Amino acid sequence: MQTILFVSPTGTLDNGAEVSVFNLMKFLVNEGYKIINVAPTQQKNVENEYSKKFTEYGIDCVLINTQRWWWEDAPGHLFGNEIERAASYREAINKITCLIEENNVDLVISNTVNIFQGALAAALMKRPHFWLIHEFPENEFSYYIDKLDFIDDYSTEIFAVNGQLSDKIIELFPNRKIKSFAPYTEIETQKLSIGKQQRIVSIGRISERKNQLELIQTFEKLNRSDVELVFIGGWDEAYKKKCVDYIKMKHLKKIRFLGNKENPWDELTNKDICVFPSAMETFGLVYVEALLNGIPVILSDNPGHSSAYEMFKFGQMYQVGNIDQLTILIENKLDNFGQAKKESSDFILEAKNIYKLSVVYSEIIESIATQSNYQKNSVQHIKNLLTLNENKSKLSRLELKVRRKIQRIIYRLLKK
Template sequence: MKTLIFISPTGTFDNGAEISIFNLMKYLVASGDRVINLAPGSDFDNKKDYKRKCLDTGIELHFLPSIKWWWEDAPGGLSGTEVSRATSYRENINSIRHFIRENQADCVITNTVNMFQGAMAAASESVPHFWLIHEFPENEFAYYLDKIDFIQDYSTQIYAVSGKLHDKLNRLFTQKEVKSFSPYSEIIPTHSRIKAADRHRIVSVGRLTKRKNQLELIKAYEKLKRTDLELVFIGAWDADYKKICSDYIRERKLKNIHFTGNLDNPWEELTDKDICVFPSAMETFGLVYVEALLNGIPVVLSNNPGHLSAYEIFDFGKLYDQGNVDQLASSLKILLENFDLEKREAVNFIPIAEERYQIQNVYATIINDLKNPIDYIPNSIRHIKNLLSHNERKSKLANIEFKVRLSIQRIKHHFFR
C-alpha cells in the first residue's frame, strides 16, 4: 500500500481533468492505496458534491485556501497583490510539505500543468513527483511553453493525454520521456432504458462556451432548413457566449432551438432518435464523445486535436473539419437520411467501446508505475528548501529581529571603530 497525495486544480466536477482523475483516485483507494486529495478553497465554498463524493469513496479531501492556486500567468486572472500572492503560494507549498511529512507520502501527483506547488513541495521533501498534463500548449495554455524546463526539472514522471497531445509534448520535452494516459469518466449507461421518440433531434452536451464552439452547430442547423428538426443544447453556459448564440438565433429567426441548462445526468434526457454533435474548436480528449459512444448515440464531431486523440482509440463516429459549416451540415444530412443504419451500428458498438474504455486500460501506465518502487531523483532545490518556508507571523518577527541585529551591529561599529 502506498500513500499518495494528489494536487487538484479546482475542487469541482466542472472540468474533465477533475472528473477523470477523481476516478483514478477512487480506483487506487479500492486497490488498497491511501489517497489524500488537496484542492483549492475551503469548507465554506460551494463544493458540497465534490466533498461528498470524495468522502463516499474513501478519498481524504483537504481544502487549502489560496489567493492564486494556478501559475501567475495561467488563465483565471489575478487577485490580491504580488506580495500577497507570493505569500499564499509559500503557505500552500508549506501546507503540502506538512501533509507529505505527516503522512509519509510515497508520491505527489499534480493533476494539471497549471500548478507548481506540489512539484516544489515534493522536491523540498525529497519524494517523487508525477505531473499529469491535460492541456495543449495553445491559446490560453500557451503560457506553459515557457515553463517546460521547470516541469522537466521537477518531475519524476510526466504523463500526457494520449494521442495528439502526447505526441506534441514528447517533441517539446527533450530531457524526459512523456508517458501517456487517457481520461476516464465513470459512465452509467442509459441505452437500455433510453426514451422512445417519434422524431429526430440534434443534441450537443457540454457547457456553452466559445471554446466549445456551439455557434458553428447553430449555423449548420440553419443550413438544413428542417422545420421538423429540434436542436437541443444541454449544459450550463458562459453568459457572454450564450448571448452571442441567442442573438444569432433571434436575428436569423431560427426556430426549435432550446437550451436546457445544466442537468445532473444529461444522457437520461436523450432518445432513440437523437444525434449527438460536438463542434469544439479545442479539446484535450473529448469525454462527452466517449459518453455518447457508450450510450449508443450516433455522433458527429469536429476534428480538433483532442477529439482526434479519442477517435484514435475508438475509430467510430463521423468526423468533420472544424470550422467547415457546410461540411458539418452535409454530414448531418447524410446521417439523418441513413439514421436507422447509423443507430444500429452505434448500438452494436457499445460492447466494443466498453471493452476499450476500462479504467485499468486507460490508466495502465500510471497504475503500473505507482505499483512499482518509485525511485526519487535528488533535486537541487533541497539546498535552499528553507527559503520556501513561510509563516506570516514568524516572518514579521524574523524581519524585526533582522533589523534589530543590524541596528546593534551599526551601533557597535560606530562606538568601537
C-alpha cells in the same frame, strides 16, 4: 500501505481533468492505496460538496484557501496583489509539505500542468513527483512552453493524454520518456427514453471554446422543420447572448437551451444524434459517453477529439469551421438514422472493452507500483524560504517578545 497525494486543479467536478482522476483515485483506494487529494478553495470552509464526494469514497480531501492556485501567467483572474499571491503560494506549499510529512506520503501527483505547488513540495520533502498533462500548449495554455525546464526538473515521470497531445509533449521533451493516459469517465450504458422526433443534441458548456454558434449556423443551413436542436450545459453569459442574438436575427425556430443537468444523458432519447463542434478539447469525454450510450455521433477534428477518435475509430469527424461539410454529415445521419442507430448500438460492447479504467490508466498504474526512487534536487536547501509563512513568523516574533518580557518580570521579582 503506499500513500499517494494528488494535487487537483480546480476543486470542482465540472471538468474532465478532475472527473477522470477522481475515478483513478477511487480505483487506487480499492487497490489498497491510501489517497489524499489537495484542492483549492477561496472560502474559509474546510469541507464542501466537492470534498464530501471524495470522503464518501475513502479519499482524504484537504481544501486549501488560496489567493491564487494556478501559475501567475496561467488563465484566470488574478486576485489581490503580487505580494499577497506570493504569500498564498508559500502557504500552500507549506501546507502540502506538512501533509507529506504527517502522512508519510510516498508519491505526489499533480493533475494539471497549470499548478506547481505539488512539484515543489515533493522536491522539498524528497519525494517522487508525477505530472499529468491534459492541456495542449496552445492559445490560453501556450504560456507553459516557457516552463518546460521547470517541469523537466521537478518531475520524476511525465504523462500526457494519449494521441496528438502526447505526440506534442514528446516533441517538447526530446530527452524524456513521456508516458500516456486517457481521461476516464465512469458511465453506465442506460436505456434511452422514447423520442417523439429527431433531434440534434450537443452537450457541453456554451462557450467560445465549445463553438456552439457553428452548430447553430449549420442548423440554419439544414433548414429542417422536422428536427430540433438542443443544447445541454451551463453557459458563459457573453457567448450565450451571442448565440441567442444570432438565433433572433435569423428568426430560427426549434432551438432549445436546457441548461446544466446532473446527468445530461437522462435527457437523450432513441431518436437523437450527438454533435460536438468544439474548437478545442483536450480529449473529448462527451464523445466517449455518447459511444457508450449507443448514440450516433459527429465531432469536430480538434486535436483532443482526434486523440479520442484514434482510440475508438467510430463516428464521423468534420473539419472545424467547415459548415458545408458538417451540414452534409448531419443530413446523411438524419436520413439514414435507422442504420446509424443500429451501428452505434452494436458498437457499445466494443467501446466498453476499449474504455476500461485499468486499460486507459495502465501506464500510470504500473508506474505507481514500480516508481523509481526520488532524484535528489537542490531546491531542498532553500526549504525555509519557500515555506516560510509571514503571518506565522510575525506570530513567532510576538511570542518571543512576550516570553522575554515575562522572563524579565520574573527576574525582577526574584531579585526583590
